[in-house]
Amino acid sequence: MSEHTADSARFELAKLRALGVGRTSLPVGSAARRAGRTVVRAGSGSGALEILSWVEGLEPEAVSEHTPSAKSFETLVFTACLGACWQERGEHPWPGVPAPEDQVFRALIDERGITSVESYSGRIRRVLTSLRETAWLDGALDTVRLGPRVAAWTENDAAVLRTVYTKLPRCPRGTEASS
Amino acid sequence: MQLMELEAERASAGKSPVDTWRGVVAPIAGSTAAVSEDRWTLPTAKAIFEAFTAARASGGLARGELFDACSDVCTADDFDAAFERFRQLGMLIPFVSKKREDRYLFNPDSAAGIAIFERVSGEGGIDELLTLLDRTGGDIRRGTATVDQIRQALVRARGMLVIAADYLLMLVETRSLEIMIAERHRHRNASLFEDVDLLMQQVQAVYPELDSLAYAVTLEAQRYLGARNDFVERLLDDGARAEDFAVLHHEQYLTAAREASVRALARPLEHVVFDPRELSITPASIVAELEKAKPQEPEVPKPERPRDGRATADPVAAMLERESFRARYAAAEAEHLLASADEVDLTSALAEAGWPQAAVIVATLLRAALTSDAYELILGNGLRVDPSAKVTYLSPVRLRRTSPPPGSWAPDE
Numbered sequence A: 001m002s003e004h005t006a007d008s009a010r011f012e013l014a015k016l017r018a019l020g021v022g023r024t025s026l027p028v029g030s031a032a033r034r035a036g037r038t039v040v041r042a043g044s045g046s047g048a049l050e051i052l053s054w055v056e057g058l059e060p061e062a063v064s065e066h067t068p069s070a071k072s073f074e075t076l077v078f079t080a081c082l083g084a085c086w087q088e089r090g091e092h093p094w095p096g097v098p099a100p101e102d103q104v105f106r107a108l109i110d111e112r113g114i115t116s117v118e119s120y121s122g123r124i125r126r127v128l129t130s131l132r133e134t135a136w137l138d139g140a141l142d143t144v145r146l147g148p149r150v151a152a153w154t155e156n157d158a159a160v161l162r163t164v165y166t167k168l169p170r171c172p173r174g175t176e177a178s179s
Numbered sequence B: 001m002q003l004m005e006l007e008a009e010r011a012s013a014g015k016s017p018v019d020t021w022r023g024v025v026a027p028i029a030g031s032t033a034a035v036s037e038d039r040w041t042l043p044t045a046k047a048i049f050e051a052f053t054a055a056r057a058s059g060g061l062a063r064g065e066l067f068d069a070c071s072d073v074c075t076a077d078d079f080d081a082a083f084e085r086f087r088q089l090g091m092l093i094p095f096v097s098k099k100r101e102d103r104y105l106f107n108p109d110s111a112a113g114i115a116i117f118e119r120v121s122g123e124g125g126i127d128e129l130l131t132l133l134d135r136t137g138g139d140i141r142r143g144t145a146t147v148d149q150i151r152q153a154l155v156r157a158r159g160m161l162v163i164a165a166d167y168l169l170m171l172v173e174t175r176s177l178e179i180m181i182a183e184r185h186r187h188r189n190a191s192l193f194e195d196v197d198l199l200m201q202q203v204q205a206v207y208p209e210l211d212s213l214a215y216a217v218t219l220e221a222q223r224y225l226g227a228r229n230d231f232v233e234r235l236l237d238d239g240a241r242a243e244d245f246a247v248l249h250h251e252q253y254l255t256a257a258r259e260a261s262v263r264a265l266a267r268p269l270e271h272v273v274f275d276p277r278e279l280s281i282t283p284a285s286i287v288a289e290l291e292k293a294k295p296q297e298p299e300v301p302k303p304e305r306p307r308d309g310r311a312t313a314d315p316v317a318a319m320l321e322r323e324s325f326r327a328r329y330a331a332a333e334a335e336h337l338l339a340s341a342d343e344v345d346l347t348s349a350l351a352e353a354g355w356p357q358a359a360v361i362v363a364t365l366l367r368a369a370l371t372s373d374a375y376e377l378i379l380g381n382g383l384r385v386d387p388s389a390k391v392t393y394l395s396p397v398r399l400r401r402t403s404p405p406p407g408s409w410a411p412d413e
Helices: A003-019 A029-034 A072-085 A101-107 A117-133 A155-162 B003-013 B017-028 B041-055 B063-069 B076-088 B108-123 B125-142 B147-174 B177-187 B192-206 B208-241 B250-259 B262-269 B283-291 B315-338 B347-353 B357-371
Strands: A037-042 A049-054 A143-146 B092-094 B103-106 B343-345 B375-379 B397-401
Touching (some): A003 A029, A003 A037, A029 A037, A072 B283, A101 A143, A155 B283, A155 B315, B017 B108, B041 B063, B041 B076, B041 B108, B063 B076, B076 B092, B108 B125, B177 B208, B192 B208, B250 B262, B315 B343, B315 B357, B315 B397, B357 B397
Antiparallel strands (some): B343 B397, B375 B397
């Protein structure tokens, strides 16, 4: 690779890091590996997105004080999103299927003292916005769609999540379509 | 500018009160040494003044009492020299009674002098102008001033504005940023123009014959404000170029933080790239969150084998084992680098390791420090930048052992 191309790849990589989610216009795989990163592609064709992930063993979430861990409530709301969108246990959770936002609200009833969605709706909506901003969710308001960060999960990650597949908060059966 | 002149200018940037007092005293000085070079002279005079105010002694105070009052600000020799000067210049007036020959009273004019010198060192000449404006306004309101007195006051005010504007323009055109920073606090009078305007309205209403003089004062006030704008503009431009945070007073930063809009505060960072917001959600944190929930379905079906057939028998146990292995590996790496020492500087080793191996080592040692109480990784605030080195940017890194290595002998065992 020429020096010019290497510089361009590094620039593309820096741009992807600054944007969080995007599309690179050059092959950046080797530049990413030199930085201890990998580029994960979510989707295919013109709608595909790329996201920076970490080489296994160098993930900062285990070791960095700069990446805030999601709070318990944020994680709980995300588990409800995962429950709504991940419908085939044998498949990787991403891309899953889009679900109405209302399903997430109703799935959270009876969880951790949430007895009515009305009293928690503002808080849940703020978390959904936060999850969209950080690419854990994708898509328009009123619809929940798993975001590109889920695509970065490895098969080992998916295997771990399959063990709690039935514990994911979900709408009571027969009410999914009521929204 | 010659080097020595530049040095002298830099040295004078932190303008001392003595420099200011020389300027004040110059019109009546009998020699260039009229103002004492000693920084303790004014504090000694103040300590003596305060001794008189505390004692309320109409019979005066003895020299010994005054010396006691000054014990915190000057030495005995310094006091002797200052006392003699104060006595000869009439600040200390000998009590007339022969029985009390060593007792002294404080001259009220000297009390005014202390107040003037303190005010001038803090606020400069513009504060005197404001006092003049204020006093003249009071005289007009009370009707105690003659037209000649008001004319003289206006002529003096106009003259002070001319001098102040010329001085500011000279600073803008010829002096260094350091000197301008040292001078900036002397030109902060936000209400100056309003004060001038108010006084001129009073003058025009009561003394219409002074109308043209009042107009001249207003023009000079506008010229001074124009010079002050030029001064602030150059101060901010040069300060921004030099990335010098001393340009503004710390109170001004505090005011900006409290009162400026978010958009205005964000402007200096318009061209800075930030990492986007991240939220760490991991399979482990999801499992932990769901474990908190009440059991939903008592029988958890056996995990299905994924279609690519790569599932392990117990993925959670495998995940925990992977994390345990990483922690053990990190501790072993820390021990290897410590090599029996209690502390080691890794900066050079990281520089030699190259990229990305240096990052791998740091990540491994951070894991060791987080998963075990036995190690501490100290990341320094310094930054070594060397474009030609194997690791371009590197901060000092030290690894420290915080408890004895596994299997080591301890006296209490």
